Amino acid sequence: MMSTDLTIHGPGEAVVSHDTHNGDHEAHHHKETFITKYVFSQDHKMICKQFLITGMVWAILGGLMSVLFRLQLGYPDSTFPFLEDILGKWAKGGKIQPEAYYALVTMHGTVLVFFVLTGGLSGTFANFLIPLQIGARDMASPFLNMLSYWFFWMASVVMLTSLFIETGPASGGWTVYPPLSALGDSNLGSKGGMDFWIAAMSLFVISSLLGGLNYITTILNMRTKGMSMTRLPLTIWALFFTAILGVLSFPVLLSGLILLLFDRHAGTSFYLSDIFIAATQKALPNEGGSPILFQHLFWFLGHPEVYIIILPAMGLVSEVMAINSRKPIFGYMAMIGSLFAITILAFLVWAHHMFVTGLNPFLGSVFVLLTLLIAVPSAIKVFNWITTLWRGNIRLTPAMLFAIGFVSMFISGGLTGVFLGNSTLDIHLHDTYFIIAHFHIVMGVSAFMGMFCGVYHWFPKMYGRYMNNTMSYIHFWVTFAGAYLIFWPMHYEGLAGMPRRYVEYQGWASFNQFGDLNRFISTVAMVVFAVQLMFVFNFFYSIFKGRKVTTKNPWQANTLEWTTPIRPGHGNWPGEIPEVHRWAYDYGKDGKDFILQTEPLGADEQHH
Amino acid sequence: MSTYFLFAILLLGFVITFQIAKASEYVGILKGEKKNNESNNRINGFLMIVFLVLGLIGVYWCNELFRGKILGKSASDHGEKIDQMLYITIAITGVVFFITQILLFWFSFKYQYSEKRKGFYFPHNNKLEVIWTVVPAIALTVLVGFGLMYWFQITGEAPKNALQIEITGKQFGWIYRYPGKDGVFGNKYYKNISDAENNPLGLIWEDEKTHDDIVVSQTMYAIVKQPLKLIINSRDVIHDVGLAHFRMKMDAVPGTPTTMWFTPLYTTDEMKKSTGNPDFEYEISCDQMCGRGHYTMKGIIKIVSAEEFILWKAKQISNYAMVMKDKLPAAPAADSVKTTAVNMPAKLVASK
Numbered sequence: 001m002m003s004t005d006l007t008i009h010g011p012g013e014a015v016v017s018h019d020t021h022n023g024d025h026e027a028h029h030h031k032e033t034f035i036t037k038y039v040f041s042q043d044h045k046m047i048c049k050q051f052l053i054t055g056m057v058w059a060i061l062g063g064l065m066s067v068l069f070r071l072q073l074g075y076p077d078s079t080f081p082f083l084e085d086i087l088g089k090w091a092k093g094g095k096i097q098p099e100a101y102y103a104l105v106t107m108h109g110t111v112l113v114f115f116v117l118t119g120g121l122s123g124t125f126a127n128f129l130i131p132l133q134i135g136a137r138d139m140a141s142p143f144l145n146m147l148s149y150w151f152f153w154m155a156s157v158v159m160l161t162s163l164f165i166e167t168g169p170a171s172g173g174w175t176v177y178p179p180l181s182a183l184g185d186s187n188l189g190s191k192g193g194m195d196f197w198i199a200a201m202s203l204f205v206i207s208s209l210l211g212g213l214n215y216i217t218t219i220l221n222m223r224t225k226g227m228s229m230t231r232l233p234l235t236i237w238a239l240f241f242t243a244i245l246g247v248l249s250f251p252v253l254l255s256g257l258i259l260l261l262f263d264r265h266a267g268t269s270f271y272l273s274d275i276f277i278a279a280t281q282k283a284l285p286n287e288g289g290s291p292i293l294f295q296h297l298f299w300f301l302g303h304p305e306v307y308i309i310i311l312p313a314m315g316l317v318s319e320v321m322a323i324n325s326r327k328p329i330f331g332y333m334a335m336i337g338s339l340f341a342i343t344i345l346a347f348l349v350w351a352h353h354m355f356v357t358g359l360n361p362f363l364g365s366v367f368v369l370l371t372l373l374i375a376v377p378s379a380i381k382v383f384n385w386i387t388t389l390w391r392g393n394i395r396l397t398p399a400m401l402f403a404i405g406f407v408s409m410f411i412s413g414g415l416t417g418v419f420l421g422n423s424t425l426d427i428h429l430h431d432t433y434f435i436i437a438h439f440h441i442v443m444g445v446s447a448f449m450g451m452f453c454g455v456y457h458w459f460p461k462m463y464g465r466y467m468n469n470t471m472s473y474i475h476f477w478v479t480f481a482g483a484y485l486i487f488w489p490m491h492y493e494g495l496a497g498m499p500r501r502y503v504e505y506q507g508w509a510s511f512n513q514f515g516d517l518n519r520f521i522s523t524v525a526m527v528v529f530a531v532q533l534m535f536v537f538n539f540f541y542s543i544f545k546g547r548k549v550t551t552k553n554p555w556q557a558n559t560l561e562w563t564t565p566i567r568p569g570h571g572n573w574p575g576e577i578p579e580v581h582r583w584a585y586d587y588g589k590d591g592k593d594f595i596l597q598t599e600p601l602g603a604d605e606q607h608h
Numbered sequence: 609m610s611t612y613f614l615f616a617i618l619l620l621g622f623v624i625t626f627q628i629a630k631a632s633e634y635v636g637i638l639k640g641e642k643k644n645n646e647s648n649n650r651i652n653g654f655l656m657i658v659f660l661v662l663g664l665i666g667v668y669w670c671n672e673l674f675r676g677k678i679l680g681k682s683a684s685d686h687g688e689k690i691d692q693m694l695y696i697t698i699a700i701t702g703v704v705f706f707i708t709q710i711l712l713f714w715f716s717f718k719y720q721y722s723e724k725r726k727g728f729y730f731p732h733n734n735k736l737e738v739i740w741t742v743v744p745a746i747a748l749t750v751l752v753g754f755g756l757m758y759w760f761q762i763t764g765e766a767p768k769n770a771l772q773i774e775i776t777g778k779q780f781g782w783i784y785r786y787p788g789k790d791g792v793f794g795n796k797y798y799k800n801i802s803d804a805e806n807n808p809l810g811l812i813w814e815d816e817k818t819h820d821d822i823v824v825s826q827t828m829y830a831i832v833k834q835p836l837k838l839i840i841n842s843r844d845v846i847h848d849v850g851l852a853h854f855r856m857k858m859d860a861v862p863g864t865p866t867t868m869w870f871t872p873l874y875t876t877d878e879m880k881k882s883t884g885n886p887d888f889e890y891e892i893s894c895d896q897m898c899g900r901g902h903y904t905m906k907g908i909i910k911i912v913s914a915e916e917f918i919l920w921k922a923k924q925i926s927n928y929a930m931v932m933k934d935k936l937p938a939a940p941a942a943d944s945v946k947t948t949a950v951n952m953p954a955k956l957v958a959s960k
Contacts, residue, residue: 080611081611082611098900098901098902098903099900102897102899102900102902172897172899173897177845177846177896177897178845179844179845179846179862180845180846180897180898180899183844183845186779186844186845186899187845187899187900188900272862272863273862273863273864274798274843274862274863275798275843275844275845275862275863276778276798276799276801276810276843276844277779277844278778278779278803278843278844279779281802281803281804283798283799283801283810287863288863289863290861290863290864291846291861291862291863291864292861292864325719325727326726326727327727327728327729327730328729328730328731329731330730330731330732330733331731331732331733331737332731332732333732334732334737356848356857356858356859357859357861357866358840358858358859358861358864358865358866358867361759361760361763361764364759364763365756365759365760368752368755368756368759369752369756372748372751372752373748375744375748376741376744376745376748379704379740379741379744380737380740380741380744382708383708383736383740384737385712386708386711386712386715387730387736389712389715389716389719390715390719390728390730391719391727391728391730392715392719392727392728393719393721393722393725393726393727394649394653394715394716394719394720394721395645395649395720395721396648396649396652396653396656396716396720396721401652404656404712404713404716407712408709408712408713411704411705411708411709411712412705412709415701415704415705416701418697418700418701418748418751419694419697419701422693422697422751422752422755423755423756423759424689424690424693424754424755424756424758424759424762425690425693425694425697425755427690427762427855427856427857428687428690428694428852428855428856428857430857430895431848431850431857431895431896432895468629468630468633469629469632469633469636469648470628470629470632470633471625471626471629473648473651473652474625474629477655477659480659481659484663484666488666488667488670489670489674492670492674492675492677492678495678495679495694496677496678496679496852497679497850497852497853497855497893498852499850499893499894499895501897501902501903502902502903503902503903504903505903507903507904507906508891508893508906509885509887509888509889509891510679510852510853510891510893511852511893513677514677517674530618530621530622533622534622534625534626537622537626538629547633547637585731587727587729588726588727588728588729589729590729591726593726593727
């Protein structure tokens, strides 16, 4: 998968690292074969790249799925013979069949939420940054870390396989609500595809737990000398809270899925009651279950999940924003406090997804209050980012542009959350395009912005080369403008009550007035997707042919990863791990542009 | 053919972009890193302002374009409250949106890199932080206050004079049941459901209260300005009664009946006039993913005057009567069956 050009024996410094390594990481440097170095690697940096590239493969697949179903939505009257070439019976006559449409939206959601924005985002940056930024040679357990990737890989294989089985993959929506997901007779995708889905997600949960426990342990136990918790960069704080969220909420999803499996195959009635299937003209024996139970279990993960997606992005953006503004992040403690508040509240708001399920209105009101409370720490973060820009000396690098784009998207999407979190408005807006617009902006596009920000910023550290700037700038502006063009008008469709997950709207007098708009959105979506392919090209091209990094610290940043050699070996630092004397954000202090964390405090210097 | 042509153009675009990108990188190296960064900064800083201005114009233009298409005035009393809440929320969040977005892009432009400037060391300021903790908290308290006030009004008990209709979702359509002259719904059990025997809801014929229950599909009739209470059921998977014009929505959950009530304000005919659309109908859309026919799961609500409703209901035959008629087509004893629905006097309709 990876090229031999990735050798760590490249430029001078890395070679030195092998000559001068001393006692405590000698053990790591037994002879490395191709297998131990690129496949079953225990080096966190390699595992990071494995997560990143697997995530990119999934992102392309997931994005392609959205292009396909947007084709149907934008051009409902047209036929596309090439679709029949790729999809066969699922696009008979060049028109995507309803089952295929629902399979595509379901897989698009599952893939993007879990495999790209959880596995790909957390997996990549937690692996890469935690040891490098806290000053550790590797994770607490490199072996578990390796397993975490390979469970992710197995989950990917199972999920991918489900796309090819005869009855198709799961197609009841990414939330897989029973009874639809429990009964194969009610939905084609709920036959074999759903079992694959459950199996893949179970493997994914295991991967996420192995990774998460490792991240938490590493951050708590393996910080270098002097690296107190309040000297950690915000990236690490964000990844720390992300891991805690994952460890506490993913098992609940797993339990929910196991009960679903029982209902599917063991004749239990956890989620099933009073069901008559029209297709078979049979009443099922199950009585006494409640499908609402599944929704509680699902959203107890499902809501923290959106913070699992957005917190790492917030951390990356905070770090990149401070570095490129050449001033400290504003309100470091408030930033940690708001991350903490979001983490706590993330567990207390899940039922806002269920305002119209018949939930007791009083219970609903409690969840309204708790949900809107989240807007307070979110607002603090936004104002702090804006203040970080204020009177800075801003370098508009590609990473910085994506950081600014992230904040803009987070504001736009966060504010519509205030609409949806208010149960009164949710009655009208629930399950319409308004919610599609909301969560795509606030967690889909924002998280991608954060991820791109991270990739552009740390690419030189990962591969010792730069990505091409021109392509990066084009990538940013088209993605950013395109995302607004796609999702902003969707709010209006949602205000008109236009339901999501409809194959077409011709039969509906109330929703058919948006045909032109749908076509416009689909067209922009295709352009934006094409530009993402350009990013992927830029990424792989630059790994091999990018401009080489010639200094250890190309961005003049303070954190520890920039004290390692340009291409660090396994163990990260040749010789001793550096000691830390200050926080990560001394930019522009006392007339100095930046002060590395490793630099001791001056005699009369104030602690921040 | 045109598809392949499109792909070819796309590929060409890629190649050209890539060549330009590569060339500009060489130019950058020739110019020197510092100069190159400065020009990149200038261009992108300028684009920040361009984006802000075009974005704000776009927001205005988008609003002009679509505000006439978002269903117009609410057709129910609850919907009016929801619209009111919407305006309050748009006002408050709109102010925040414009302030924060303008500051964000303006700062990005204004404070772009200059050799002369140094970043201002400004790590924290308690006063500022308290301000932007307290102000959002107050704004949100206002929103929660209004929101919950309306929420409890909307989800509260339905008035006693409400017209009660049971609506049941199935893959993929809606079934409506009206209580007959006795004003109560008879019992049902899902194992009795049989489409072949014309008992789509599984009514229990042994329970005499079912004998006058009227079961119809496709179109539901309800009375203008009289509260309407829907008792919502599902026969198979989760559905959702979505009433965009009334701004109402509630899931249909198998095994757990839910309810919703509101007062329709305008008859279908009135809406036809006021919207200028002779084909106007109140549509019921299924708003919860329910399988392959989800997008076709449409129902119609006809809001009519009380008189029209009485006339319509008088014409309906009870489910029980229809079943008995089917079962005993030739039997002379058919008359002895109590076909209660036929002799339904108008005054028995809707406990007004």
